[in-house]
Every structure is written in structure tokens, then in C-alpha cells.
Amino acid sequence: MKGYDESTYGRAFADVYDDWYGDDPRADDLVASVAALTRPAEGPLVELGAGTGRLTAPIAGRLPDCRVIAIDSSAEMLDRLQARGGCERVERILGDMLDDLPDGPLSFVLASYNTVFNLVGEGRQLELLQRIAASLASGGYLAIETEPPVGDELDDDSTADSSVTVRHMTADTVVLAVSRHLGDRRLEGHFVEMTDGGRTRLRPWSIRWFDHFELATMADAAGLEIAHHGADWPTDADAFIPGPPADPHGRRVTILRRADSGIRA
Ligand SMILES: C[S@@+](CC[C@H](N)C(=O)[O-])C[C@H]1O[C@@H](n2cnc3c(N)ncnc32)[C@H](O)[C@@H]1O
Structure with missing residues (x-):
């Protein structure tokens, strides 16, 4: 779309984002799952495209000993995150989720609801997975939540x-x-x-959307393996379901780790 760049979405949606999308019945499960799977001693948690901080704030509250970093390409979104109660200690990066990903080791990288779909440049989604694979701590996880269009x-x-x-x-x-x-x-x-x-x-x-099968292919190419793939956020690593999915449609939670981590659920 002519005139559209990576800051356009945030500028256009920041004022309505929480009203339109803040009422997510799955948010509590996401926060509990991320808190259970993150090992603060292994490095910071990074939320990609953190937006207004609707998830960042409760995650930071559940992980008082963990550095929490929010990246977003929109100043309007990050301003709202900064003003949100519970985000006082969250470190903000105004930048691109791929180009400005902090150096590792990272204990957890979160890309909630369709956030990775915002990376539309050719090959950029695979590059992101490669970059995260190189930055994850050995016991770290990358969680990607998606709902591909249907029809x-x-x-x-x-x-x-x-x-x-x-x-x-x-x-x-x-x-x-x-x-x-x-x-x-x-x-x-x-x-x-x-x-x-x-x-x-x-x-x-x-x-640019992808389905589970393309995500699995990209993950493999990036040196990541799927630890969990299901309709729900797992309560902890013991609840991982490695997939493949019975139903490829609907909202999906995919949790990945480095293929060389040696960790098994
Ligand atoms: C769908 S919103 C999700 C916000 C938040 N993760 C949530 O679930 O509430 C996508 C966010 O990604 C940001 N974004 C879009 N492209 C980006 C990019 N290339 N790098 C970093 N952030 C980006 C937007 O500004 C927006 O805040």
C-alpha cells in the first residue's frame, strides 16, 4: 500500500487499540503461561510489537525479577505503554522487531496475536526466526500466537x-x-x-500471513523446534503438545526453542 510503512499501523490504531482489542479472554492464560515458562536468570524477556502494553504490564507484574523489554515501531503505541500502570520498569525500544531485536541471551521472546504478520517484507519473517534462534538462551522460548485468515x-x-x-x-x-x-x-x-x-x-x-505448516518449515530452517503447538496456552512445559494440529484453523499458539537446546518437554 503506497505510503504505508512499519509505523503506520501503530499511528492509526493506538487511540482505539485497547477499546477494540483489549477485551481478550485469552490474555490471562497467555500471561500465566509466559510467566511459568520464563527463566529470568537466563536473560531478558522481549515482547515484539508490544503495542499499548496490554500484555506487557501483567507479564512484568508476574516476573518481578526479570528484565522486560518492549519493542514497537510506533511511538504512539509506546507512549501508551509507558503511561500504563505496571509498565514503569519496562524497557522500551522504538524500532523494528527484526532489525532492532536486542542481543541475547534472551529467556523469552513473545509475539502475541498476529504480530509477526506485520513483518511483510520478503523473507523477513524467516529472518526474524533466524535472528531469534541466534539470540535465545539455551533454555529460552519463542512464543508466536497467530490466527491465519480462513476461506x-x-x-x-x-x-x-x-x-x-x-x-x-x-x-x-x-x-x-x-x-x-x-x-x-x-x-x-x-x-x-x-x-x-x-x-x-x-x-x-x-x-503477510502464514499457517502452521509454513511456520514449521521456517522454524526448521531457522534452527528452531516446535515444543508446543495447540489452540491454548500451556500452563507450563509439562503441558506442551508438540502437534501437528488436529485442526489447522483458528487461533494457534506455537512455542519454539533452539533445536540444539537439548531440552525435551
Ligand atoms: C496487532 S498489534 C499487537 C500489539 C500487542 N502485541 C498486543 O497483542 O496487544 C501489532 C503491533 O506491532 C507493531 N509493529 C508493526 N510492525 C512492526 C515492526 N516491524 N517492528 C516492531 N513493531 C511493529 C505495531 O505498531 C503494533 O503495536
């Missing part, structure tokens, strides 16, 4: 489809979800917010 029309070769649906509507406001598929698993769109008597607000987004 027969979203096969790899499809380029034709676009859609407009209603996200939200009141008597004086409507938010339309506009999207188009570019092929090669690239999708882009806008939330178009129109208010009676007010101005139209555009909230653009752009993603």
Missing part, C-alpha cells in the same frame, strides 16, 4: 478478492472493514470510520 478464496494463488464488511455500527457511526488479497499470502485493508457530521477516519493495516 477457500485465500489460497496462495488467489489475487482477485476484496471485501467490505461492517465492523461496528450505531445510529451516528459506522466502521467498515475493507480488505483486499494481493496473493502470496499478502492482505491489506482499512477500517473506515465514518461519524455523522464528523470526518472520515482511515485505519490502514497490511499483513
